[in-house]
Amino acid sequence: MQYPGLDRSPASLPGPAEAAARDLRDGLLAALGADLRALYLYGALTFPETAGLLGPVPGGDLDYHAILAGPPDAGQRAAMAAHETGLRRRHPGYGNDLDGWFILLADARRADPPRHLLQPGMRDFSWALHRAHWLAGQCVILHGPDPAQIVPVPGDQELSMALKYELDFAARDPSDAFAVLNACRIIHSVAAGDVVQSKAGSAAWALANLRAEHRPAITAALDSYRGEATPGGRREMAAGRPALITLAARELGC
Numbered sequence: 632m633q634y635p636g637l638d639r640s641p642a643s644l645p646g647p648a649e650a651a652a653r654d655l656r657d658g659l660l661a662a663l664g665a666d667l668r669a670l671y672l673y674g675a676l677t678f679p680e681t682a683g684l685l686g687p688v689p690g691g692d693l694d695y696h697a698i699l700a701g702p703p704d705a706g707q708r709a710a711m712a713a714h715e716t717g718l719r720r721r722h723p724g725y726g727n728d729l730d731g732w733f734i735l736l737a738d739a740r741r742a743d744p745p746r747h748l749l750q751p752g753m754r755d756f757s758w759a760l761h762r763a764h765w766l767a768g769q770c771v772i773l774h775g776p777d778p779a780q781i782v783p784v785p786g787d788q789e790l791s792m793a794l795k796y797e798l799d800f801a802a803r804d805p806s807d808a809f810a811v812l813n814a815c816r817i818i819h820s821v822a823a824g825d826v827v828q829s830k831a832g833s834a835a836w837a838l839a840n841l842r843a844e845h846r847p848a849i850t851a852a853l854d855s856y857r858g859e860a861t862p863g864g865r866r867e868m869a870a871g872r873p874a875l876i877t878l879a880a881r882e883l884g885c
Contacts, residue, residue: 639772648676651693651725654718656773659697662710668736669698669775673764677771678829693725695773696732696761698739698781702748711749739781742789756796759789760826767827790826795883802876807868808855811848814875815841821882831856845875 641649641656652672659667674694675681703711718726732755738745747753755761762785764770765778772778785793794817801813812830818841819833820826834849841849848871851864 639768639770641771641773643771644672644676647722647724648693651718651722652771652773654721655693655695655729658714658717659711660774662707662714663697663699663703666700666703666707667697667774668700669696669739669778669781670773671696671698671765671775671778672771672773673761673769674730675829675831677769678832680832680835681829692728692730694730696734696739698734698736698775699748700736702735703733708749736781740783742783742785757793759785759793760797763790763826769827791883794820794826795885798876798879798883798885801879807848807865807872808852808860810872811852811868811875812856814872814879815849817879818875818882841878845871845878847871848875 641652644652655672656670659670672693672695674692676693715726715729718729720726732745733748734745734755735748742759744754744756744758747755762778762782765782766784770778775781797813798817801810801817804810804813812834815837816828816830816833819828819836822836822840831853834853837849838846847867851860851867851871854860854864855868
């Protein structure tokens with residue numbers, strides 16, 4: 632599904648996030664030069680409903696993919712590490728929660744999950760979902776061309792496999808809030824026939840569409856993301872998490 636007209640410039644982000652994103656881009660360009668072919672920011676910050684449901688959050692994840700012409704050399708790696716340290720100091724709300732993938736341009740042109748250039752043991756098994764978001768316009772282009780000029784359109788089987796990976800990841804994650812909200816996103820994705828969903832938006836959908844027994848855990852997970860977790864809410868999340876994971880698995884045919 633396409634979403635024409637979305638503002639994909641850094642100016643579309645909340646002020647502090649925009650400053651952190653521009654700083655991220657400028658530092659990577661300084662470190663990598665022409666080897667940095669594209670830089671795409673995505674995730675919760677790019678969905679307007681996130682702020683609407685969770686309120687103005689002074690920080691959060693900076694989810695991004697940096698697409699490089701080749702593996703960075705020792706000097707570039709050192710410059711990148713220094714830049715990351717500086718980001719943490721200048722933007723503590725965002726710089727302390729960087730979630731970046733560095734991948735080869737050649738790998739970005741393929742459907743296979745790409746390897747992380749800085750951590751070769753890691754592969755992006757959510758690659759199909761990331762591409763779907765970017766191609767739907769749900770990203771901020773910090774550097775480089777439109778993603779459609781680089782990445783292939785994901786197929787249904789790829790998307791299904793990526794959702795199953797996300798479910799497995801959520802089931803193993805120690806955070807009840809993350810597991811609950813990611814289960815909502817998976818269930819919503821299947822129901823809508825569209826994987827381009829946010830956790831916050833999917834939680835709102837789930838509160839309106841799933842059975843009442845799931846609402847305490849979902850409400851508590853949203854409270855947790857707002858920084859308003861309570862002992863009672865933690866108990867609700869822990870108690871309600873298994874049923875939502877099971878429901879997500881059933882929706883995926885697992």
